[in-house]
Amino acid sequence: MQLRRIDDMHVHLRQGDMLAGVLAQTVKQCARALVMPNTSPAVLTAEDVVNYRQSILDLLPVGVDFKPLMTFKVVPSTTVLQIKELKACGAVAGKLYPDGVTTNSQGGVTDFKALYPIYQAMQEEGLVLCLHGEMPGAFSLDRESKFLSVLQAIAADFPDLKIVLEHATTAEAIQCVQALGPNVAATLTVHHLYITLDDVIGGNLNPHVFCKPVAKRPEDRDVLIAAAISGNAKFFLGSDSAPHHISAKECACGAAGVYTAPVLVPALVELFEKHGALAKLERFTSEFGANFYGLPLNEGMLILEEKHWTVPDEYHGVKPFLSGLNLKWSIKEN
Ligand code: NCD
Numbered sequence: 001m002q003l004r005r006i007d008d009m010h011v012h013l014r015q016g017d018m019l020a021g022v023l024a025q026t027v028k029q030c031a032r033a034l035v036m037p038n039t040s041p042a043v044l045t046a047e048d049v050v051n052y053r054q055s056i057l058d059l060l061p062v063g064v065d066f067k068p069l070m071t072f073k074v075v076p077s078t079t080v081l082q083i084k085e086l087k088a089c090g091a092v093a094g095k096l097y098p099d100g101v102t103t104n105s106q107g108g109v110t111d112f113k114a115l116y117p118i119y120q121a122m123q124e125e126g127l128v129l130c131l132h133g134e135m136p137g138a139f140s141l142d143r144e145s146k147f148l149s150v151l152q153a154i155a156a157d158f159p160d161l162k163i164v165l166e167h168a169t170t171a172e173a174i175q176c177v178q179a180l181g182p183n184v185a186a187t188l189t190v191h192h193l194y195i196t197l198d199d200v201i202g203g204n205l206n207p208h209v210f211c212k213p214v215a216k217r218p219e220d221r222d223v224l225i226a227a228a229i230s231g232n233a234k235f236f237l238g239s240d241s242a243p244h245h246i247s248a249k250e251c252a253c254g255a256a257g258v259y260t261a262p263v264l265v266p267a268l269v270e271l272f273e274k275h276g277a278l279a280k281l282e283r284f285t286s287e288f289g290a291n292f293y294g295l296p297l298n299e300g301m302l303i304l305e306e307k308h309w310t311v312p313d314e315y316h317g318v319k320p321f322l323s324g325l326n327l328k329w330s331i332k333e334n
């Protein structure tokens with residue numbers, strides 16, 4: 001089967017050796033990817049965006065057609081002037097991390113209203129606001145739910161600001177996004193379409209599927225799947241592929257993040273096929289995200305063949321999602 005080349009609208013590519021290791025998996029499957037700014041140090045300014053983009057481009061083999069879509073972190077000290085400079089350097093979105101809710105979110109936002117001048121500037125510049133939708137300090141399973149009123153308030157006060165609720169995990173979040181205007185969308189990850197909290201802590205602890213927001217109840221997953229295969233343009237792919245070295249996962253203070261990049265398309269094809277929704281896949285992976293971001297659709301096709309493969313235990317020191325499992329679809333190498 002063929003699929004228009006895809007957009008991953010939420011990926012962590014990291015820096016240095018990790019970037020060099022993981023980039024190929026994303027490039028093999030995606031024509032574009034929205035690159036998250038929670039590096040260390042973070043991507044905050046136009047200069048940071050230019051440097052980070054260059055470090056990605058420098059690693060691309062000659063002739064490879066891949067476009068990193070760059071983001072910056074929206075932090076309490078972000079200024080209106082910086083927003084204008086960020087737009088001018090080609091950034092497409094600003095990512096807001098509430099304080100302390102996930103990897104590298106220390107010093108994040110606690111006062112969402114204080115950033116109203118920044119949302120205003122982003123609205124004027126046509127920059128997308130990407131929200132990690134979890135409320136700091138709330139009980140872990142309720143953090144997304146408690147954040148939805150913040151999303152509703154920003155959406156009401158900035159009707160022309162494009163807002164993405166990243167990696168939605170609950171039925172409540174899906175219903176909230178459905179009810180809001182066309183300026184509000186949500187990304188869905190592959191892992192949240194596959195797993196529930198039981199896969200993380202229901203038996204022995206599996207740190208490799210521990211992520212933020214944590215996977216929720218089976219009923220929530222059912223609603224996420226229904227949203228993904230619904231053909232509703234508000235819901236599109238953002239894998240949140242978030243590689244951490246095995247030693248940072250299998251330890252006393254394990255990092256949050258699931259590394260899904262190596263299985264991204266094969267896992268989605270298998271899931272959509274299982275639900276009799278293959279005809280809806282291309283819109284989810286290759287159309288709705290591009291349309292929301294105001295980008296042209298990608299040219300060219302990804303060819304998939306029915307050829308079973310076993311997901312390796314490790315790629316460059318990171319354990320991928322679905323490792324050891326046999327998947328039915330493979331990407332045909334050129
Ligand atoms: C992400 C990471 O590792 O950078 N972790 C995660 O659990 N999803 C950050 C994020 O997107 O929350």
Ligand code: ZN
Pocket residue numbers: 010011012036240242
């Ligand atoms: Zn993420």
